[in-house]
Amino acid sequence: MKKILLLFTLFGLFQTAQAQFGLRAGFSSANFEDTNFKPKSGFHVGAYYRAEAGFFSVEPGIQYAMKGYETNNDQTGAKIDEQLSYVDIPVLVRLNFLPALNVFAGPQASVLVSRKYTDATGTNTSTEPIRGYDVAGVVGLGANLPLGINAQVSYDFGLTSLNYFNTDVKNRVFKLSLGYDF
Known part of the structure; x- marks a missing residue:
């Protein structure tokens, strides 16, 4: 009963609220937590309400986001790009x-849609090594x-292990974004 009452209260609150749809895009710098990898530059783009x-x-909201890292192979020095x-x-x-x-904060769920691992031996696109x-x-x-333009700076910090090649790592992403409210 308490949950139903809370839902009606929130629904009533947002019925009187102003609502805006918008688009957002920007620069991302991603890496894995507690590694000596170099950050991977990329972008993100999406929509919000x-x-x-x-x-x-x-x-x-919902957005496409590039994450990953860059490093060099310890033995050969060859570049590795994930x-x-x-x-x-x-x-x-x-x-x-x-x-x-x-200021803002909140949870974020993410689904891996593709992976591209490139080193001196070639490219691998299998998503098997990562959650x-x-x-x-x-x-x-x-x-x-x-x-109607907005700007933001944000930091995403992974809460779950990606189990990357059976190693406990988490995503860390710094984002600079511009948005437009319709």
Whole structure:
């Protein structure tokens, strides 16, 4: 009964809220936690739906995100490039401190859609060596700019092991983004 009452309360709250659909894209720098690998540069692009209710807003979204790492083989020095492509589904809660500034945090579920491992011997696209999903936390700072444009800086930190070649590693991703509210 309490859950049903909570659902009706939240539904009523968001019925009076302003809602905005938007698109977001930007630069990503990803790596695995606690490794000596170099960060992998990439991009992310997606859509979001923001329901604002005064001081806070809830923003579910979906985006394509490139992750991975770069390193060199210890014996040969040859370059190794690991590109992981995910579909991220964040659900962010934003606290709007000023009309133009907000902080946000929330959970993010991710599904691995492709893998491209390249070294001196060739390319491997099998997703077998890595877990097919990731669960992460997201924190960041956002700014609302004129003309419906917004900017944000965020950090994704994996909460589950990717079990990469039976090794306990987690994704870490720094993102710079620009968005547009319709």
